[in-house]
Amino acid sequence: MKTRREVLQSLIVSIGGASVLNACGGIARVVPSSSMRFYSDQELALVSRISDLIIPRTDTPGALDVKVPGFLDSLMTEWANPETKNNHHEELKELTRMLGEGFATLPPDTSEQRLAQFDYEAFNGRPISYSGYRSLKSLITQAYFASEDGALQEQKWVAVPGRWDPCVEIQ
Amino acid sequence: MPDFDAIVVGSGMSGGWSAKELCEHGLRVAVLERGPEIKPERDYVDQLPPWEQKNLDRISQDEIARHYYKQYPGVAYAVKESNKHFWVKDDEHPYETVNGTEYDWLRGYHTAGRSIMWSRQSYRMGPQDFTANKEENIGIDWPVRYDEISPWYDYVERFAGIAGNRDGLKQLPDGEFQPAFELTCAEKEFKTRVEAAFPGRNVIQARVAHITAVTDEQRALGRTNCQAQNRCHFGCSFKAYFSSLHATLPAAQRTGNLTMVHNAIVQSVEFDAESNRVTGVRVVDAETNQHRFYSSRLVFLNASTIASALILLQSKSSTFPNGLANASDQVGRNLMDHVSGAGANGLIQGFENKTVFGRRPGGIYIPRYANITEHDKPYKRGFGYQGGATPLGNANGQIPGIGQVFKEAHGAPGPWRVSIGAFGEQLPNPNNRVTLHPTKVDKWGNPLALFNVTYSENERIMLEEARKDAVAMLEAAGCSEINSSPVNLTVPGNRIHEMGSARMGRDPDTSVLNGWCQTHDVPNLFITDGSFMASSACQNPSLSYMAFSARSVKYAADLLEEKVI
Known part of the structure; x- marks a missing residue:
């Protein structure tokens, strides 16, 4: 089992190795990164924190292990048009406002509780005001399952099934 | 002596069949494909795992706006970053619609055409589909009945490989x-x-065109059983689903009678009034812009229903001022799709x-x-x-x-x-049509398609x-x-089942083709893509194009042998 610090280190590797890891009192912060092409430092910290909370490492790798934030930074840089880019920035701004300015640096238990409550509201309350969160959650999940570990270990993706079995008992 | 016994225009679903059957009848055949060659080892991406796909396999939004503004919205489930080379760039291959109408013309220009991107659903038309027009007095009667085409369905199904249950x-x-x-x-x-x-x-x-119990004939072509990858829109390295690329064209090739020509955009079919025969086709090379002429004893149009109609409309002569084999004025009309x-x-x-x-x-x-x-x-x-x-x-x-x-x-x-x-099913309507745009042309000088379909x-x-x-x-x-x-x-067009632009019928005054997919007006000109369909039925149509193509070639080859044409 990797430590939180090691997880964050792997995150940094994922974003080009130019970042400096600064951890204090269990609170991790990623400080200036010249290799991020889309996210600001604040945005990266938020996206990283949310990614880790939504898909943590368990007995399989988590979102940070498979470098989801770096993946999304590339996606926004290479795939998104100016309107989508702007929307994504705006959504993160709104998320920061709704979750609270210091969300990314809250102690883990606190941030987990906060996001769990927020997620509950997003799926049970007024979904429209939470569309930015739901959109980010969707991207994080898609990016995770598009990774080698996410696809093979978590989703049990098989390249060439070789046969079709229409009814399998789940053990 | 003509360059070839037969020219087949288009290498897709039906063109592959025309080529195979003509070659196997011992005729020297040229297949003219307007696009470049597809090489599976280079161009297929079915083995690309998710983590090697760029950006969730999404084409960048700016690139969609520049190049795929019709193809992508039309068929987003199949047009991806990794396989975008299977689809035309809309800015290079534009078309127009009459004000107040819409049309999706979704295409791939390359070896085997859309037979490498199709969704492979394969159903026979039923007896009712051939009699409905007559019974309901809609459109014109099919000059063919189910019993006549049934053995040809058998024939193409055996070769193609259709997985299906006998449901009775x-x-x-x-x-x-x-x-x-x-x-x-x-x-x-x-x-x-x-x-x-x-x-x-x-x-x-x-019922799908996938091999599930490979036959010796299919194995000889290097094909094998479906591996349940469902990556078909990215090509199939196992050659398990039917395409011209892996089934009909290789079968044509192994006869030694096939000449495959890529980047050959047909601009017209040449007509000789004295003999009342077509003599060959004029092409422009997609890459060099050079013009060439290929002569032949027979011409099969398999360019797809819209392109075949456009070729006829572009082929004007003093005998056919409104387009070749268009004395009936039905070319380009009755355009149908499924809805x-x-x-x-x-x-x-x-x-x-x-x-x-x-x-x-x-x-x-x-x-x-x-x-x-x-x-x-x-x-x-x-x-x-x-x-x-x-x-x-x-x-x-x-x-x-x-x-x-x-x-x-x-x-x-x-x-x-x-x-x-x-x-x-979409009912035939002569006002649903494609015509040549009066002023606009593409980069090779060919008039753009102008659609008016509702x-x-x-x-x-x-x-x-x-x-x-x-x-x-x-x-x-x-x-x-x-x-x-x-x-x-x-x-209209979105289901990618466009058909009907040169319908078959009994009366030369109201139809372009006879029951053998032979033009009423010119005996050595055949069209066996979706153009011939006199009604659309509601079944996915590719299997019918295959069956009619094989049947039509047999007829044409017999006429050649008997020196009737």
Whole structure:
């Protein structure tokens, strides 16, 4: 089992190795990164924190292990048009406002509780005001399952099934 | 002496068949393909795992706006970053629509055409489809009946490889099938409940052009059984689904009689008034812009229904001032497609502890019952549904929860969803047509296609009823959380089943082709792509193009041998 610090280190590797890891009192912060092409430092910290909370490492790798934030930074840089880019920035701004300015640096238990409550509201309350969160959650999940570990270990993706079995008992 | 015995224009679904059959009759054949060569080892991406796909395999939004503004919205499920080279760039291959109308012309220009991107559903037309026009006095009568084409369906099915079940339905005749992909447990339950509630309706296994019990003939072409990857839109390294690239063109090649020419855009078919024969085709090279002429004793147009009509319309002469073989003025008219945009989905309970293994390339099919077994309909003809019942699954994060619970929810047992969507018949209408744009041309100087196609009341009413029927069947099957969006008819052309632009008929005054796909006006000119269709039926049409192509070649080859043409 990797430590939180090691997880964050792997995150940094994922974003080009130019970042400096600064951890204090269990609170991790990623400080200036010249290799991020889309996210600001604040945005990266938020996206990283949310990614880790939504898909943590368990007995399989988590979102940070498979470098989801770096993946999304590339996606926004290479795939998104100016309107989508702007929307994504705006959504993160709104998320920061709704979750609270210091969300990314809250102690883990606190941030987990906060996001769990927020997620509950997003799926049970007024979904429209939470569309930015739901959109980010969707991207994080898609990016995770598009990774080698996410696809093979978590989703049990098989390249060439070789046969079709229409009814399998789940053990 | 002509350069070739026969020229086949187009290497796609029907052109491959024309080429194979002509070559196997011992004729020297040139296939003219307007696009570049597809090399599977270079161009197929079916083996690309998710983590090697760039940006979730999404084409960048700016690139879509520049190059794929018709193709991508039209067929987003199949146009991806990794396989975008299978689809035309809209800015390079533009077309126009008459104000107030829309048309989706979705294409791939390369070896084997759309036969490498198709969705492989393969159904025979039934006896009723060949007589409906006559009985209802709509359009013109088909000059062919089911019994005449039936043995040719047998013939092409054996070679192509169609996985399907023999269901014994008269409106959707059985064929020479390989084993079908078995229904999921939820589909079996859905079938039982729907068939009990609606005795005239059937839920059957989709019939798809996938090998499931490879024959020696197929193995000799390097083909093998479907591996249940369901990556078909990215090519198939196993050559398991039927395409011209892996079946008909290699069969033509091995005769030694085939000359394959790429980047050859046909601009006209040349006509000699004295002999009343076509003499060959003029092409412009897509890469060099050089013009060439190929002569031949026979010409088969298999360019696809729109392109074949455009070629005829561009081929003007003093005998045919309105386009070659167009004395009837029917070329480009009666353009049809299938119409979708109605369906329903819902959850089916009782299978939460079950899942599937493998990725099946088809699902279920509900054959047409309207005006077959049920006669109380406020519309003519009918529709079939395609669909399936599979575990809901979730990879898009649209379920509640965070952390370990959320992560594990993706692999946990869960509900199954049934989904069905209608494919309806579009009635022929001479006002639905494609013409040459009066002023605009593409970069090779060819007039742009100008579409003027709209649906009629029959299609609108039919699809409203199809939506209600879909909901009723899901209700009868005990589904919960049934969703059924308001009917939103697909844009004409969107189903990529365009057909009818040179219909066959008995009377040269009202049709372009006779029952052998031979033009009434010019004996050595044949068209065996979707152009010949006198009505659209509601079944996916490719299998019919295959059968009519093979039958037509036999006829043409016999005429050549008898020196009639």
